[in-house]
Amino acid sequence: MIHVENLTKEFKFRKSQPGLKGAVKGLFSNVTETKTAVNNISFDISPGEIVGYIGSNGAGKSTTIKMMTGILTPTGGRCLVNGIVPYEKRMENSQNIGVVFGQRTQLWWDLPLSETFTILRDIYRVPNKEFQDRMEFLESVLGFNEFIHSTVRTLSLGQRMRADLAAAMIHNPKILFLDEPSIGLDVVVKENIRKAIKLMNKEFNTTVLLTTHDMAEIEELCNRIIIIDSGEKIYDGDKKQFKDKYGYMKTIEMNIANEEKAKLLNFNTSFNLSSEDINWSIKDQKIVLNYHKDKVSSMQIISCAMDKVDINDINIRELPIEDIVKGIYQGLT
Amino acid sequence: MGRYLKLYGRFTAQYLKFMMQSKVNFFIGFFGFLTVQASGLAFLYLVFQHIPTLNGWSFYEILFIYGFAQLPRGIDHLLTDYIWLLGMRVIIKGEFDRYLLRPINPLFHLISERFQPDAFGEIIVGIVITGIAIKKLGMEITFLKVILFIVFILAGAIIYTSIKLFFASLAFWIKNSMPIMNLTYAMADFAKYPNQIYSKFVQAIITVIIPFAFTAFIPATYFTGDTSLTLALFGTVGAAIISFTVAYSIWLRGIKIYESAGN
Numbered sequence: 046m047i048h049v050e051n052l053t054k055e056f057k058f059r060k061s062q063p064g065l066k067g068a069v070k071g072l073f074s075n076v077t078e079t080k081t082a083v084n085n086i087s088f089d090i091s092p093g094e095i096v097g098y099i100g101s102n103g104a105g106k107s108t109t110i111k112m113m114t115g116i117l118t119p120t121g122g123r124c125l126v127n128g129i130v131p132y133e134k135r136m137e138n139s140q141n142i143g144v145v146f147g148q149r150t151q152l153w154w155d156l157p158l159s160e161t162f163t164i165l166r167d168i169y170r171v172p173n174k175e176f177q178d179r180m181e182f183l184e185s186v187l188g189f190n191e192f193i194h195s196t197v198r199t200l201s202l203g204q205r206m207r208a209d210l211a212a213a214m215i216h217n218p219k220i221l222f223l224d225e226p227s228i229g230l231d232v233v234v235k236e237n238i239r240k241a242i243k244l245m246n247k248e249f250n251t252t253v254l255l256t257t258h259d260m261a262e263i264e265e266l267c268n269r270i271i272i273i274d275s276g277e278k279i280y281d282g283d284k285k286q287f288k289d290k291y292g293y294m295k296t297i298e299m300n301i302a303n304e305e306k307a308k309l310l311n312f313n314t315s316f317n318l319s320s321e322d323i324n325w326s327i328k329d330q331k332i333v334l335n336y337h338k339d340k341v342s343s344m345q346i347i348s349c350a351m352d353k354v355d356i357n358d359i360n361i362r363e364l365p366i367e368d369i370v371k372g373i374y375q376g377l378t
Numbered sequence: 379m380g381r382y383l384k385l386y387g388r389f390t391a392q393y394l395k396f397m398m399q400s401k402v403n404f405f406i407g408f409f410g411f412l413t414v415q416a417s418g419l420a421f422l423y424l425v426f427q428h429i430p431t432l433n434g435w436s437f438y439e440i441l442f443i444y445g446f447a448q449l450p451r452g453i454d455h456l457l458t459d460y461i462w463l464l465g466m467r468v469i470i471k472g473e474f475d476r477y478l479l480r481p482i483n484p485l486f487h488l489i490s491e492r493f494q495p496d497a498f499g500e501i502i503v504g505i506v507i508t509g510i511a512i513k514k515l516g517m518e519i520t521f522l523k524v525i526l527f528i529v530f531i532l533a534g535a536i537i538y539t540s541i542k543l544f545f546a547s548l549a550f551w552i553k554n555s556m557p558i559m560n561l562t563y564a565m566a567d568f569a570k571y572p573n574q575i576y577s578k579f580v581q582a583i584i585t586v587i588i589p590f591a592f593t594a595f596i597p598a599t600y601f602t603g604d605t606s607l608t609l610a611l612f613g614t615v616g617a618a619i620i621s622f623t624v625a626y627s628i629w630l631r632g633i634k635i636y637e638s639a640g641n
Contacts, residue, residue, distance in 0.1 A: 056637060116478050116638055139481040151476045153491075160392050167385055168482055 046220060046252045047090040047113065051122030054083040054108050082108040084276035085122065092219070095246055095253040097267035105276040106256045110222050113254075114144050127219055140169065143213030147225035150209055152197040158208055159193045162215060169216035176215070182248070183211040186241040203234040210241060220252045221245070227259060239265050260292070260363045292369070293339055299332045299350060300358040307332055307354045315349050316341050335364065382486055393493040404495065411499030415448070419507065435572050439602050442511035447570040447594030448504025450534025456497035458489050458539045465546035465555035472638050485629060517601060526611070530597035533618035537593050538566070540621035543629055550632030562588060569594040592617040
């Protein structure tokens, strides 16, 4: 369905020096710098797959998606989306894809939401019966009827995202590109959106390429993960493999009163685990500890700590993507 | 083609509905424009109280040209107002992406983002003034003349749109082309008055380089008998075709080099 081969994108820009002197200098100089946002990426995605396309900020995710949707033309390599070269046959490609950019809406700002839907129906030439059925389905899954007559301008972020997702699905695209669709949303709305994507994939065999920073989202939706860092692909494999290799670490932050006492703690000896499986640092009245969640539980760690030092507050979270990516690099080197 | 007409009809109906909802807004815009036009006319009238002719042109001849000038400008303003935003913000903010993601012509998509009923004020004033001038000048109304009138107005509107599109598309390169668009548009006012009152240099610019002269002065003076049919017809239609071709090519080139806006 999607074929990406040695895809590369370079941006040229003028290098400017800081300050007024630098600005004046810039008028006369012609020094351009090249930034390689995407460097020689290749992968293939089959119909019906839900693929997580993850990486830290600035890794090149959005740039890759913009090439696959026809917005940008690659500097090197090529890609095929459903057999079409997107940046050469943009309009034809648009018929096959649905795109949601989390940061920007594609709805008509000054019109009621219902109008966006009917205008899209006309633009994509969706037959009336099919349109009715699809709207019913999307309403059952995204619940937008309560604000369908409101002007898009007046919608909250959560409502707008649900509407954007619905709008992307009206013409039943074979491929959905979702660029951070749940950014800034609360837990409930995120849940709705995830359910919607899963159902659409099940019902219509829609191929989904999803960019996100949310590990839980990857967890729930994706069966395959591609990781990109500094424009290069550094991992491509199924989710279970990924979790087994990298998803097992969690972080506990413990707020403490007495740093001196905390320095007496040694979790390696207490649990007989190497520093790969458990490591920590003490700073700013806090113990920040990373641990292998299959080898030791948070409760065990906390009670061990409480033995020696008073704990005022606790915060437990998944290892963020950035740290996982760092970890992958360390694993490679 | 028919599909685009139907789509555009749909967009327009929706915007009209929306604009009518804020009736106050609608009427303020409408009458605002009317007032601006009226003051321009008052100025003309006052000038002609003191001089019998302007370089050989009588008051009603000038009035005819002035009124005629409003019509192509008004039509362009009514339909393609959003092109201003291309130069102002659409490119800088990366809002252009969405026009590339739909299976319709991006220029059509851009233009259909806004329908500007304020322009009805311009158009109505133009019709009224032209009507008065025609009566006072005793112009003969023939079927051919009516057809030519419509052709000239439409061609003039295309010229306006093309010039606007050309300068707005520069935003693909320089990001913000508002200043240059404003400057150029100010020149459009030159076409409201007879060409001869300007220096040869200015005349050359507004005829050949940025052909505002063909939106009003040249076609209008065909009807007053001062310009030949050949020049008026072939000049105006020719200018429309050439300017649109040039503008549309720049627009397409701009899309090719478009780099979006990060995230």
